[in-house]
Amino acid sequence: MSDLLESALNPRSVAVIGASENIHKIGGRPIHYMRKHGFAGRIYPINPAREEVQGLRSYASLAALPEVPDLALVIVGGEKAVAAVDDCAARGVKSAVVIASGFGEAGEEGREVQRAMTARARAAGMRLYGPNTQGLANFGTGAIAGFSTMFLEVPPADGPIGVVSQSGGMSAMAYGLLRGRGLGVRHVHATGNEADVGVSELAWAVAHDPAVKLLLLYLENIAHPELLARTAAYARERDLPIVAVKAGRSESGQRAASSHTGSLANEDRAVDAFFHRHGIWRVRDPHAQALAAEAYLKGWRPEGRRLVVVSNSGASCVMGADASEAFGLPLAPLSAETRREVAARLPGFATATNPIDVTAALLSDSGLFGGVLPVLARDPAADLFFVNIPVAGAGYDVQAFAADTAAFEAASGKPVVVAAWQDSVAAPFRARGIPTFANETEALGVLAQLASHTALMRERHVPWPQDAAPVLPPGEGRFLNEAQSLALLAAQGVPVVAHRLCRSADEARDAWGAVGGPAVVKACSADVPHKSEHGLVALGVDSAQAAGALFETQWRRLAELGAAREGVIVAAMRKGRHECMVGARHDPVFGPVVVVGDGGKYVEALQDVAVLLPPFAAADVKAALKTLRIAPLLEGVRGEPPLDVDALADIAVAVGRLLAAAPGRIASIDVNPVMVGARGEGALVVDALVERSVELKS
C-alpha cells in the first residue's frame, strides 16, 4: 500500500475540522467513533469556538496543532471546506476527507470548484477523498474518518470483510447487512464524488490488508479500469474474491448516477465483460453481497457444480430440483451403493435418490439426517450439498440436525448450505457456522455463484504478443472502403472472400470469371459504408455480362451520390451454414471491446452476441459462443453438422488483436457477415468495415 493511502486508512493522527461536542452531529460522530473503537493515534478537534470537544483539547486551527496530522477530516461546508482543503494542502497534511456536498454532483459551477480544489491538493502532494462522501472507517485500527449513523445502529466488530463504495448509503447498508448476519467488517469506505481517490485505488489498498478475505465494491462508474484490473489481478493471486455492485445498468439509472455523484456512463455489457475478464463477480445490490458473504468466508472453492438436495419436505425436493436446473447445478447422480445405504436408513416411503426426501418422519426420528449425511459424504459424485428444512419446530430436534450437518461439513470439507425460514430452525445451524438462507432460491443462488466465481477466478489469460501496428491506407475519411478493410483483415491472416476491385466494366467481366460465378457485385467507396441501403449490392450475378452491366450502373450511382468512386468489387458469392459477426471497437473507458455472435442484418435487433475484453484466446471465444441463443445451431441441430466455431473464434481473436495493435488508429472494425461452414470447412469474411480513430483524422 502506498504511503499516502496508508495515511488515510492507518493514520497516526487525525484532525477534525469542524469538530462538535454533540455526538449526533456530523462533526461529533467521528471523534466519538474513534475513541469508542480503540483508535490508538492522536485526535485533534478543530473548533475555534471551544476549549474542549468531547473531553479532548480543541484547537483554533490547523496551524495551532502540535504536529501536522496524517489525515484531516473536513466537516465544514461550502467555501470553508475549500479553504480548509487548501490549508491542509499548504501544511503538508497527507490525506483530506471532504464530507461537504454541493460540488461535482451539483452542476457545472460545483464541478469547476471541485476540479480546481483537487488540482491544488494534488500539486501539494495531498490525496483527497470525496467531496460529497460519508468518509472512511477502519475498524482494524479504529481510524474512523466518517460519520455514518449506521455505526450507532449496528455495533461494529472487526472482521475479514472490506467494503469500498462510491455511495456512503450503500457502504452503510452493506455494513449493516453484514453485521446483521453476524459477520465482522473491517473496512467501510465511501469515495463520493471521487475528485481524486476512487473506488479502484482504495480497493487496491484494502486488498493489501492481509486480514481481508472478501472485498465488496459498489460503483456507479468505472473511471479507471486499469487500476481496478490491477487490484483484481492481485486479489486473484491471493485468493481474495471481489464481489461488486455496478449500478447504472440502465439508461435512466445512468442519468440518476450522473446527478448523484457526477458519474459518467459505462456501457453495461462492457462492464459485464470487464468484470468477467478480471474475475470479479457482479451482483445486483448490497443485499446480494451480504447474502453470499459467509459462504465465501468459509473458504469454500468448489471444484464442480454437482448438487445433492436433502429435505424433510417432498415439495421442497421438487422446488429444489427446479432451482438446481434453473441455476445450472445438476443433481449429482449418486452411486448405487450410496442409494442403497441411504434407503436402508430411511423409512420405506422416503426417497433415496437425489433429491433425498427424508419425509416428515424426521419428526419422529431425529437421527435421519445424521444417518444419511455421512453416507453422502463418502460419495465422490457430489460437489455441493443443500439441506432444506421448510417446516420444523416443537418436536423436531433441530439442534441434532445442526450438529449432524456441521459434523458432515467438517468431515467432507465440501460446501453445505441450509434453507430454513424459521429463525428458530436457522439459528442452531448459524451458531455452528453453516451458511443459512430463507429459501432454495437464495441458497442455490449462492452455491451457483460460488462455483461460477471460483472457476472464473481460476481462469488464466495469456497476454497477446505485441503485434506490429497495422499500416492503414492513406486517407482522411472516417471509414476505409470495403476493399481496404478486407485487405487489412487478410493481412492479419483472416480468411476473406475471393474478390477483385474493378475500375471498369471490362475488369468486372474478367473478375466474374476469375472469382467463379455466381458473384456479388458491390460498389466500393469509403463515403458509402452502408452500401445496401443505397441499392449498391447485387447478389447472385450469374454472368460476366451482367457483372459488366452492374459495374456501369453502380459506377453511375456513386457519381449521383457524390461519393468517391473507388471501384466496384466483384466477389465470389459464398454461403456458409450460418451468418455470424465479429465486431471490435475502442471503448473510451475499457479500450478494445470485441463482440461476437449471430450475424446478418438483424444483429442490432436480435442482440444475440457475447462481449469479450482482451487478451482472450480462441477457447474463451468458444466458451462465450456457448452462452448465445444460437448455441444449439453452432453445435449442429436436426442432423446438421456442428459448425466451425474454431475458425470463427480465430477470426474473433485476429480482429481483437488487430484493433488492440492499432490504438489511436482504428476506432472500430465491423465484420458482418462471417460465413461459418461446417466443422473443418472454415469461416469466411464476406464484408468488413474499418473505421479510423478520430485522432488520426484531425
Place this chain on the structure above:
Amino acid sequence: MSDLLESALNPRSVAVIGASENIHKIGGRPIHYMRKHGFAGRIYPINPAREEVQGLRSYASLAALPEVPDLALVIVGGEKAVAAVDDCAARGVKSAVVIASGFGEAGEEGREVQRAMTARARAAGMRLYGPNTQGLANFGTGAIAGFSTMFLEVPPADGPIGVVSQSGGMSAMAYGLLRGRGLGVRHVHATGNEADVGVSELAWAVAHDPAVKLLLLYLENIAHPELLARTAAYARERDLPIVAVKAGRSESGQRAASSHTGSLANEDRAVDAFFHRHGIWRVRDPHAQALAAEAYLKGWRPEGRRLVVVSNSGASCVMGADASEAFGLPLAPLSAETRREVAARLPGFATATNPIDVTAALLSDSGLFGGVLPVLARDPAADLFFVNIPVAGAGYDVQAFAADTAAFEAASGKPVVVAAWQDSVAAPFRARGIPTFANETEALGVLAQLASHTALMRERHVPWPQDAAPVLPPGEGRFLNEAQSLALLAAQGVPVVAHRLCRSADEARDAWGAVGGPAVVKACSADVPHKSEHGLVALGVDSAQAAGALFETQWRRLAELGAAREGVIVAAMRKGRHECMVGARHDPVFGPVVVVGDGGKYVEALQDVAVLLPPFAAADVKAALKTLRIAPLLEGVRGEPPLDVDALADIAVAVGRLLAAAPGRIASIDVNPVMVGARGEGALVVDALVERSVELKS
C-alpha cells in the same frame, strides 16, 4: 359451495379416529387446535383404549358415536386407515381426511389400494381428502382437521387469506410466512395425494368464502384444469386475485413430484399459458406469495405502470431507476409544475426529477418527505410510488416519514410501497399499513406484479363459436399428407400457397406452368411426414422439364422407401419477409394448445415461440408476438416495413379453432413455415402437417 365441501370446511361435528391425549402427537394436535381456536361444533375422539381424551369423552368406534359426524379425521395408518375409511363410508360420514402415507406416492401397490379405497368412498357418496396429507384448517370456524406443527410455532389469526396446497409443508410454510408478516389467514388446506378432492375443487370452495380476499395455491400438477379455470373465472368475477406456485417446472422437478405425491407431469409452458389465460399469477415459491400478499389486500388495482421513486440515498435512486427498467415500470414524467414545486421544497443539491433524491439532508430536515409527497400526489402522471430508505436510524424522524407516507396513500389512493431493510425503519411504516420490503427488487417486483396481474384479471376472452367439426379425409395413417393438410387449412379460410398434387410427370410439367415458376417440387405421402430428411424437396425448380424430371425421381424414391405414393406436389415458390410458424396440439391435460413464433427449420433449437390457450383473439396473438425475441423484426427494423402480424394472428386463430373443433379427430397441426409479408401483403402457409388423433386410428 357444495354441501359435501361444506362438511369438510365447516363441519358441525368431527370424529378423530386415532385420537391421542398427547398434543404433540398427530392424533392429539387436531383436538387441541379445535378447542383452542374456538371450534363450536362437536368433537368426538375415537380411541378404544381410553375413556377420555384431552378432557373429552373418548369413543371406542364410529358406531359408538351419538351421531354420524360430518367429518372424520383418519389418523391411524396402513390397513387400519383403509378400514376406517370404509367404516366412515358405510356409516354416511360426509368427508374423511386421511393423514396416513404409503399410498399412491409409494409405488404401484399403494396406488392400487388408494384407487380401490377411493372408489368405495365415492360409491358411498363420501368425499376423501388425502391420503398422505397434513389436513385441513379453517380458522374462521376453528374446524382444524390437520396436525401442522406450524400452528403451535406461529399463533393463528383469522384473516382474509386462503391457502390451498397439494403439499402440507408448503401450506404450513405459506401460513407461517404470512403470519410472520402480520397477516391473518383463514384457510390452510393441504390435499396430499388428491385421491378424490384436489386443489382445484377445494380452491373453488374457498373462493366462495366471502371473507377471503386473496387465494394462494401450491400445485405439483394440474389434474383438473377445467375446475381450476372455473374457480379462476369466479374469482375474477368477484375481484379475488389468485397467486399460484406450480412446482415441477423442470424435468428433474417433475420426477421429484412424482415420488412426492404421485403427480403426473404437466408441460411447463402450457402451465404458464393456462395461468395467463385464466388470470392466475404464477410465482416461484411461497416466499413470493407471502411477499406480495399485503399489497393485494390493500385492494390496489393500478390502472398503469408509471412509477415515481423517492429516496434519501442517491445510490438507491440509481438502483431504483435500474430496477424500474428491469421490471418494465417506466419512470413517470413529472410535469414542469410538479418538478418546480418539488425543487422548492428540497435543498439545492437534491434532485427534483424522478427519481427524486431528497438526499441525506433528510437527517436534518424531517419534513422533506411530508413536503414532497403531497405535491407528487397531485400529479396525474404517476400510477405507482416507491419510497426507498436504505439508511436511517438515530436522528431520523422515521415516525414522521411513516405518517407522511400513510397520509399520502390515504389522499392519493395510489399504491405506495417502501423499502427499508432496518427493522426499526420498516416497523413504523408497517404499523401504518404501508407494505414494506427489504430492497428495491422486492418492492418493485411486487408493484410490477400488481400492475400486470390487475391487467391480466381484466382481460376478457370471447368464446369461440361452435365450429362444425372438420371432415378428415379417410385413412388409417397417423398423418394426413401435405396436400390433405393444406386442403384442410384452406377450407378454414387459411391462405395456402398455390399448388397442385400431381400423379404423373406430365401433370407436374403442366402444374409448373400453372403455379408460375420457379416452383417447389416435393413428394406427397402420409408415410413421409418429414420430406426434406429424405431428399424429397426440391427448391427453385426453374422449368417445366425440371419439374417433370423431379417427379420421376421422387416417385421412384417413394417406392424405394416403401411409402404410399399419393402424389408429388408442385407449388409456387414463395418467400415472405420472415418465416414464422403456427402449431397446435391437443394436450392431454389442457386440451388445445396453440404455439406461434419464429419459424423455419430451427424452431426447436431457437424456441422463440409464445403459447396460447383458447379462446383467444387475433389481438391476443399479437400481444403474445410482442414478447418474442423476433418482435423487433415483426415491427420492422433497419428501414424494413412492419410485417403483417394481423395476417399471422388470423392464421393462429384459424388453426386453433380448427383443432378445437376436432376433439378426438386431430391430435396436432404443424404449420411451418408461414411466409409473412410486409403489412398489407398477408401471410401464406407453404407447408403443413396434420396428425390424426390416436382415438380415430384405432
